[in-house]
Amino acid sequence: MTTLAVWKFASCDGCQLSLLDCEDELLAVADRVRIAHFPEATRATEPGPYDISLVEGSITTPGDARRIHEIRAMSRILITIGACATAGGVQALRNSADVAEYASVVYARPEYLDTLATSTPIAAHVDVDYELHGCPIDRGQLLETIGALLVGRKPDLPEHSVCFECKRRNNVCVVVAYGEPCLGPVTRAGCGAICPAFRRGCFGCFGPAERPNDEAEAALLESTGMSGPDIERMRRLFDPGTEPVGGTS
Amino acid sequence: MTHRHDRLIDVPGLARVEGEGAMHVRVRDGEVEDVRLEIYEPPRFFEAFLRGRRHTEPPDITARICGICPVAYQMSACAAIEDACGVTVPPTIAALRRLLYCGEWIESHVLHIYLLHAPDFLGYDSALDLARDRRDLVERGLALKKAGNDLMEAIGGRAIHPVNVRVGGFYRTPAPADLAPLRERLRTALDQALETVRWVAGFEFPPFYHDHEMLALTEPGRYAIESGSIVTTGGLEFGVRYFERHVVEEHVPHSTALHAHLAGRGRYLTGPAARYTLNQRWLSPLAKEAAEAAGLGTQCRNPYRSIVVRAVETVYAVEEAIRLIDAYEPPPFPAVPVPSRAAAGYGATEAPRGTLFHRYELDADGMVTSARIVPPTAQNQAAVEDDLARFVAGRLDLDDHLLTHQCEQAIRNYDPCISCATHFLDLHVERS
Structure with a gap:
């Protein structure tokens, strides 16, 4: 077994x-x-x-x-x-x-x-x-x-963004409808778009999607009235970045 | 072998506890010289990186301290920040928070009763082994646990690290129709919870007692969960904001958890047994009746019987959830505004494992300048070590294998959450 x-x-x-x-x-x-x-x-x-x-x-x-x-x-x-x-x-x-x-x-x-x-x-x-x-x-x-x-098959794990899950779940877009800051466009799918379903912007807990459009996301967040440091804190909470890291290997 | 006067007993990795710890016991000349509950769960520095975050952020961040009781962290954080900002949420929002918290009590208590603790009483290594002989029992436990998780998912969005909690209330409140299907499930869960009390009441409890001071939140009229002030069995009474005046923490070399004591009084115990001992008069009639039938009495000072208290509290939480759903009125707004101000705020709630205290200091821009979190397992560590020393002293005639196994069980009585306390356990008994 x-x-x-x-x-x-x-x-x-x-x-x-x-x-x-x-x-x-x-x-x-x-x-x-x-x-x-x-x-x-x-x-x-x-x-x-x-x-x-x-x-x-x-x-x-x-x-x-x-x-x-x-x-x-x-x-x-x-x-x-x-x-x-x-x-x-x-x-x-x-x-x-x-x-x-x-x-x-x-x-x-x-x-x-x-x-x-x-x-x-x-x-x-x-x-x-x-x-x-x-x-x-x-x-x-x-x-x-x-x-x-x-x-013996490969697991089916999505690499697209949370936006796709919102569409599938028929969520109203929280950025468009409520002006809520949302990391959905640059965040990996998998949660089922829970936060937008609760009228809250995605805060990125699944980490970055493949090939995120960071510039567009920054503009989107600014459009909701967020300032630079607030954007940086929101984006970094579950994505410490990909700088070379310490370690022993 | 059983007559050696010097021994070292080691449990390098405690099983069926949340997080990573160990226990060392050193016996010299037939006397227990030292007992250490080691917490080697790595430090994660939450109190440090909370500084510089906006006052709205601690509920989501501190939830990540513990996957078993995230709601406790969210609720203590909200309470502390709202206290700093001088905001009291309306009763409708407070009621919905209590309903969410009932879900966590059910999920966490049932996890401990069925999956972590009961196998000890029945002689199994795990609930999965128990399921090979008594699948019906484990299925009952899983169904009851699921009722708690379903409640958390309906209100919080998900069971682990719910997304719907914010300072001031919620992002979206459920419609009464969203809660109706839960009510039906909770009716079934109430029967399962009562069966659970009867089941665990029949276990054999070794005669072992402690005389620790016990501490819990209390609130007149109801069993304290998400609010209240602090009382102890020694007669102390104080508001949550005075917690740090009465509770002092020290850092000991063998632990990444800080040990807490009552100033000038010493070790104490928080958690289900403390709550039951201090607040049983506020249990519902049905939970009281179940406790009485289970032989609990007016206080619980035998750590083994804590499993019965957890089962009684599960009955209470299920019943209270049904009551809250029946009385539910959607709040007019999901959250009230919480404008920040430069101030300190204090919050404490009853996590499944005991009183969880948070303090935040905010600056004029609403940024956190200082954070302090005192989780239940860190508060209990000194009392648990004291119990273990007496426990081992009474069982030195056992061989190392049996003694080690019994020590592990004794630790699991306290449902230690090491992820929480690490800033919190490995069992070694050293008979040198």
Whole structure:
């Protein structure tokens, strides 16, 4: 039986929780794969190698930068799940800041901490086979990916923008109708355009779509009355950028 | 083996808890010398990068601290920022927030009862193993959990990191017709929740008790969830804005969580057992009846029985959600304006795992200049370590394998959320 392992790095647990949130499908999935390592769900653990590894979280400590290589070596297919694993997550906001100063703000004794200056995606350290984006990931995409791999086909994961999902869902465009700032045109689809359905602009939690038109997006945001720093903060929350990143690989 | 006087017991990676931690116990000359709940979940520095963000941003950002209780973060953040700005949301918006929060209590409590905690009492490694023998039980738990998630999706847009919460209220409020199908599902969930109380009440609870001071929000007339002031079993009473005067945090070397104490008083416990002990008179008649039938009594000081309290609180949350849906009146506006001002604001709500405190300072431009977040698991860490020291001391005749397993179970009694506390656990018992 196909073996599945779930791993955690710096994260909120939400993406692996998405698997336990598949209330209607969880037991059926457990009938078809052997859950060999999933500490949040079971204390039983089997040694690798594993057919499929789901990796949540970003790399933020020297120990984790080493551990991800061990996990890669034990995994036939490695899938990163969620914004932390695929892009560094909200904690990558540290990447443009002074981490020593950050540590001193939060912790009385920063010298007790062992942390890297950056929060980096898994792919900055090891080869990744598939990426599931989102903060959190979409349950449907997770089930699609596991299901596809079980029958040996490529998962159907969209690369277009949230705008397409709005059209499909018959959402009114929140920029046009309400003047709400929206990152939908430059954000990867997958959530089902939830925010616009709630009359709120997309805030980019699935990360950038393929080939985003950044200039047009900047003009669009300005047209809603947003200023430069507000635009920068909105765009960077789940997209720390693609500058060369630190790390050990 | 069972008579060694010096031992080191290590659980390097605790399973069935949220986040990453470990436990070390050092035994020397037959005495427990040190117990450390280690939190090696990496630091994520939320309080640092919240600085310089606009006052409207903390609900979305702090939700990302925890995938299991994002609504708690959103609600404490909104409460603190609205406090800073001198805004009180109308009762219709407050009621919708409480309804969303009921969804999170149901989802989180049922996750812990069925998937994380119950397997310990029944001798299984996981709920998935339990499902091989008793699929009906696990299916009941998953259906009940789904009722909570459905509620969160209907009001919040999604169950993990809901998108519909904003400072001042919501982006879009549901029409009464949107909530009607939920009401039917919650009727079924109420039966499942009552069955859950009866089921867990029949578990065997080792006779282990603590005398910690317990702390919770309280509110006259109803079981406190999203608002209230703070009380303790030791007789302290104070408003949320005085939290930092009474709760002091210290940074210990073995943890990326900060340990909290009550100033001049020491360790304390927050969470379901504290809420039940302090606020049970405000439970609904049905939840009270279920608690009484389950043998809970007037207080809960046996950590193992916390599973019964979670089940009783699930009954309460389901019933309260039905009540709120029946009474629902769509607010005239989804949100009220919250113009910023230079001020500090304080907010606390009852996350499923206990009191969650936020403080923000804003400047005249509405930017956050300082943020402080005190999650429940960090508040509980000192009390949990104290319990573990006494727990191990009473079980030194057990071999390492059994002792380690029992320590893990003892930790899971507290439903520690390490993702939250990390700024928060590995089990080592060292008998050197």
